[in-house]
Amino acid sequence: MKSENKKNRRDFLRSGLLTATTAPLLPNLLATAPTNRPDAAPPKKNxxxxxxxxxxxxxxxxxxxPELWQPxxxxxxxxxxxxxxxxGTKPVAVGGPFKAKAIHRYVDVLADNxxxxxxxxxxxxxxxxxxxKIPSILDGYKRGDRNFFRGHAICQGITEPEAVEEFLDNFSRFMxxxxxxxxxxxxxxxETSKACRRRKISPWVSIRMNDMHGSRNVEGSxxxxxxxxxxxxxxxxxxxxxxxxxxRIGLNYEKPEVRALMxxxxxEVVEDYDFEGLELDWWRQPLCCEPGASPETVAMMNDWFRQIRALTQRQAKKTGKPYPFGMRIPGALGPLKEIGVDVVTLCQDGTLDFVIxxxxxxxxxxxxxxxxxKQLGGRVAIYGSIDDGANSLPTQNExxxxxxxxxxxxxxxAIERANAAGKLAMGVHxxxxxxxxxxxxxxxxxxRADYTALRDIHKLDFLRGKPKHYCxxxxxxxxxxxxxxxxxxxxASIGPFAQRPFKLAxxxxxxxxxxxxxxxxxxxxDDKPAHLPVSINGCWPNLKNESTGKLLLPCGSLTHLTKDHVGYNYRFPVSLIADGWNQIVVENQNKDLITVAAIEIAILPKTA
Known part of the structure; x- marks a missing residue:
C-alpha cells in the first residue's frame, strides 16, 4: 500500500537455479472454466x-x-x-506487549464472517x-533504537525536523x-497458518515481487x-x-542474482511454512524486466515461473493436497508481457492455476x-479483486x-455488494x-471496516435484490x-449537443x-446544464432529475459530495439492468461544455 495522505497511517509501511521443468507432477487443478452465469452448465468439481x-x-x-485485536x-x-x-499531534495505540492472541482474534473475525x-x-x-534465508525487516535492530528508522521518514514524505521526530516515536512503537x-x-x-488451521481456513501466502515502499531513500531506508x-x-x-x-526503480529480474534471491x-515460505497456496503479487509493483523485453527474456522468465510451479507441485505431492499457484496482476496484459510477465502463455500452458x-x-x-x-483459456480460475478504494471522487460528512x-x-x-455482483456476473470464480x-x-x-459484509458475498444469488451502490x-x-x-x-468532457457512453459490469x-x-x-x-438526458441500455432518454449534494448511499460517515461537485439523480425501472455489461449514455443538450466527474448507480427500494 502506498498513499501520499500523511494523516493516513497506512503509509508505512543464493545464485543459480535448478533447470526449469514444465512436466506436471499433479493433475491440473481446474478441469473446466468456472462460471457464475445463471445460464451456464454447473462446473465440474475442481x-x-x-x-x-x-x-x-x-x-x-x-x-x-492492536486496540481492536488486543483491547x-x-x-x-x-x-x-x-x-x-x-x-503528540494525534492519538496512537499505546500498551503492550503485542501477543499472538491478536493474530488468532483477527483470524477468528475472518472465519466468523x-x-x-x-x-x-x-x-x-x-x-x-x-x-x-533472506534479510528480514528488523535485522540489526535493538529495541529503542529510533535512528534505525530515521532514513525511512523521507519515504513517507516527512522532512520537517519535529515531524521526523514524531514519526520516529510512532514508528518505533509500531515496529x-x-x-x-x-x-x-x-x-x-x-502463527497465521496455525490460527487458520484452528478455524479451518485455508492458509495461502502472497509474495510481493517488487515492493517500493523504501525506494525514495535507497541507501537509507x-x-x-x-x-x-x-x-x-x-x-x-x-x-x-x-x-x-x-x-519505478525496482529489482531487475533479468539479473540472475535477483531471480535467485526471490x-x-x-x-522458504513454500517448503518451511504450513501454507497450501501461493500468490505472486505483481501489483506491488508491476516491475520485472526492462520494458520491451525480448522473446528470449520472456522465455527466461517463463522458465523461472515454471520452476516455482514445480516447487509448489513438489509440496503438493509431499502433503497430498493441491497447492494452487497464481498471480495478482494489473488488468493490462500487454504491458505486463512487455516487462517479462507473459500471463497468457503461463495460463495456457498450465503454469498458473489462477489470476487475480x-x-x-x-x-x-x-x-x-x-x-x-477468451485469452487465458478455460482451465485457469479468474478471481475478481475488490480493492478498498471506491474511486477518486472526493467526499465528506455533512x-x-x-x-x-x-x-x-x-x-x-452496499459498495462491496455492487462490486462483487458486477464481477460475479462477469463469470469470476x-x-x-x-x-x-x-x-x-x-x-x-x-x-470502520464492516467485516460482517464479507459473508456470502461470493454468491451471486445471495446478492441479487440487496441494496447496492455501483461506482x-x-x-x-x-x-x-x-x-x-x-x-x-x-x-469525461461532453461538448454541446454531444453524447458519451459509459459501460459498467x-x-x-x-x-x-x-x-x-x-x-x-x-x-x-459550476456546470449548469438545462437539459441532461440519461439512458440505460438503450431505453428512451430520461430528462427528469433532482440535483443534490448527497451521495446515493453513505460510506461510513461520508455522506456528501464536496462543494466542488453537484449530483443529478435519475430514476429507472430495475428491469433495465442486465447481467454483465451495462451501458449508460449521458447527453449534453446544452450550448456549453460539461464535465462528468463521476457516475454512481444505486439499487434501492422504490421511494414512491
Whole structure:
C-alpha cells in the first residue's frame, strides 16, 4: 500500500537455479472454466471450489490496530514526547506487549464472517517475518533504537525536523510490536497458518515481487534489501514522464542474482511454512524486466515461473493436497508481457492455476473478465479483486469535518455488494479482498471496516435484490499508475449537443422486490446544464432529475459530495439492468461544455 495522505497511517509501511521443468507432477487443478452465469452448465468439481472468498492481508494487517485485536492491553491515546515533553499531534495505540492472541482474534473475525482462504503477505522489499534465508525487516535492530528508522521518514514524505521526530516515536512503537513477538519466540507468519488451521481456513501466502515502499531513500531506508541498494541490480528504464519515477526503480529480474534471491524467499515460505497456496503479487509493483523485453527474456522468465510451479507441485505431492499457484496482476496484459510477465502463455500452458486482475488502490468496476477468459483459456480460475478504494471522487460528512479523497469501501456493504455482483456476473470464480483492513480508520470519525459484509458475498444469488451502490473508476494522479491501470472512463468532457457512453459490469435484479435504479451523474459545481438526458441500455432518454449534494448511499460517515461537485439523480425501472455489461449514455443538450466527474448507480427500494 502506498498513499501520499500523511494523516493516513497506512503509509508505512543464493545464485543459480535448478533447470526449469514444465512436466506436471499433479493433475491440473481446474478441469473446466468456472462460471457464475445463471445460464451456464454447473462446473465440474475442481480443487479451487473451496476457495471462493479470499482475504489478502498485508504484513501489518494485525499490527495496525492492536486496540481492536488486543483491547485489554492497548488503547488509543495522545501521548507526550518522552524527549521534549510536547504532546503528540494525534492519538496512537499505546500498551503492550503485542501477543499472538491478536493474530488468532483477527483470524477468528475472518472465519466468523465467511472467509474460506486467508492470503497472508510475507514481505515488502525485505522479509517481514523472521526469515532464515533472506534479510528480514528488523535485522540489526535493538529495541529503542529510533535512528534505525530515521532514513525511512523521507519515504513517507516527512522532512520537517519535529515531524521526523514524531514519526520516529510512532514508528518505533509500531515496529516494537513485531519485536515483542520475536522476543517471545513467535514467528507471526507461522502463527497465521496455525490460527487458520484452528478455524479451518485455508492458509495461502502472497509474495510481493517488487515492493517500493523504501525506494525514495535507497541507501537509507531500513525497508530495503542489500541487493536493492546495488545500482546495477535495479531497473533503469521502467519510468517515463513525471509519474512517481522513484517508485519505478525496482529489482531487475533479468539479473540472475535477483531471480535467485526471490526464489529463495519463495522456496522458504513454500517448503518451511504450513501454507497450501501461493500468490505472486505483481501489483506491488508491476516491475520485472526492462520494458520491451525480448522473446528470449520472456522465455527466461517463463522458465523461472515454471520452476516455482514445480516447487509448489513438489509440496503438493509431499502433503497430498493441491497447492494452487497464481498471480495478482494489473488488468493490462500487454504491458505486463512487455516487462517479462507473459500471463497468457503461463495460463495456457498450465503454469498458473489462477489470476487475480485488480487495481493498484481503488477497485476496478470495468475489468474485462470476459475477455480474459477468451485469452487465458478455460482451465485457469479468474478471481475478481475488490480493492478498498471506491474511486477518486472526493467526499465528506455533512458538516465537512471529515473529508476523504477516496472512500474506503470496507465501510460500505452496499459498495462491496455492487462490486462483487458486477464481477460475479462477469463469470469470476470467486472474490479476493485487498486492503479491506484499511477501512479501520480510528482517527477518522465514523469510518470502520464492516467485516460482517464479507459473508456470502461470493454468491451471486445471495446478492441479487440487496441494496447496492455501483461506482465508476475515475482517473487520479496517485490512483492510476500508467500504463498498468486500466484507463478510467471519467472525468469525461461532453461538448454541446454531444453524447458519451459509459459501460459498467452489474448484475440483474429480481423484478418482484419493489426495487428501482437511481443513476447519479456528478458534474462540476459550476456546470449548469438545462437539459441532461440519461439512458440505460438503450431505453428512451430520461430528462427528469433532482440535483443534490448527497451521495446515493453513505460510506461510513461520508455522506456528501464536496462543494466542488453537484449530483443529478435519475430514476429507472430495475428491469433495465442486465447481467454483465451495462451501458449508460449521458447527453449534453446544452450550448456549453460539461464535465462528468463521476457516475454512481444505486439499487434501492422504490421511494414512491
Amino acid at each position: 480443487a479451487l471450489d473451496n476457495h471462493r472468498n479470499l482475504f489478502n492481508g498485508d504484513t501489518c494487517v494485525y499490527f495496525y490496530n 485489554e492491553d492497548y488503547a488509543l491515546k495522545t501521548v507526550a514526547n518522552p524527549r521534549t515533553g510536547k504532546m 465467511g472467509i474460506d482462504t486467508f492470503v497472508i503477505n510475507a514481505n515488502a522489499n525485505r522479509a517481514w517475518y523472521p526469515s532464515k 516494537d510490536r513485531y519485536q515483542d513477538l520475536i522476543d517471545a519466540g513467535v514467528d507471526w507468519l507461522a 531500513f525497508f530495503n534489501l542489500p541487493l536493492f541498494k546495488k545500482d546495477e541490480m535495479r531497473l533503469k528504464h521502467a519510468s517515463y514522464g513525471l509519474q512517481n519515477a522513484q517508485d 526464489f529463495e524467499q519463495i522456496r 486482475p485488480g487495481g493498484f488502490w481503488p477497485t476496478t468496476w470495468d475489468m474485462p473478465h470476459d475477455e480474459f477468459r 458538516s465537512g469535518t471529515v473529508k476523504e479523497r477516496m472512500r474506503y469501501i470496507g465501510a460500505s456493504p 470467486g472474490i479476493e479482498w485487498f486492503n479491506f483492513f484499511c477501512s479501520d480508520q480510528p482517527l477518522q470519525s465514523g469510518i 465508476f473508476s475515475t482517473a487520479g494522479a496517485f490512483f492510476n499508475p500508467t500504463p498498468f491501470e486500466l484507463p478510467a472512463q471519467m472525468p 452489474m448484475c440483474a435484479e429480481p423484478a418482484n422486490q419493489n426495487l428501482e435504479v437511481v443513476v447519479q451523474v456528478v458534474l462540476k459545481a
